[in-house]
Amino acid sequence: MRTSLIGVITVMLAMLACGGNSAPADMAGAAPSKGDKIYNTQCTLCHGKDGGLGISGAKDLRQSTLTREEVLALVSNGKGAMAPYKNVLTKAEISAVVDHVLGLRKKE
Numbered sequence: 474m475r476t477s478l479i480g481v482i483t484v485m486l487a488m489l490a491c492g493g494n495s496a497p498a499d500m501a502g503a504a505p506s507k508g509d510k511i512y513n514t515q516c517t518l519c520h521g522k523d524g525g526l527g528i529s530g531a532k533d534l535r536q537s538t539l540t541r542e543e544v545l546a547l548v549s550n551g552k553g554a555m556a557p558y559k560n561v562l563t564k565a566e567i568s569a570v571v572d573h574v575l576g577l578r579k580k581e
């Protein structure tokens with residue numbers, strides 16, 4: 474568990490360092506697409522595929538200015554109408570979906 478989390482983080486750091494292009498999929502247990510799979514099943518209901526849907530007062534994720542750590546905490550613990558995900562997703566899954574959320578900003 475711990476080792477695979479470190480592996481996921483390493484892959485993500487490598488992705489950032491390369492400008493977010495492609496990452497080696499075979500390095501960690503989690504494929505790079507895992508974050509968007511989780512996002513598409515857990516988050517699009519309120520946030521929409523591009524993060525801009527804004528159901529029940531959700532902010533446009535593309536315009537969010539929260540740091541990665543703040544997003545991690547918000548997704549783990551919930552806020553307002555958004556439920557906490559720490560009992561729904563593993564830490565590695567939350568980390569992956571947070572990276573997907575941060576990626577929504579850069580595509581703008």
Ligand code: HEC
Binds near residue numbers: 519534538552555
């Ligand atoms: C039930 C609807 C709902 C779902 C499902 C949901 N959210 Fe949210 N989300 C919200 C609402 C409402 C807010 C605004 C909370 C507030 O500020 O009071 C929010 C806020 C956020 C923010 C903060 C944006 C900012 O800049 O303030 C992030 C990041 C976020 N959600 C990510 C996610 C992720 C990732 C998922 C899936 C794991 C998810 N949300 C699922 C409703 C939802």
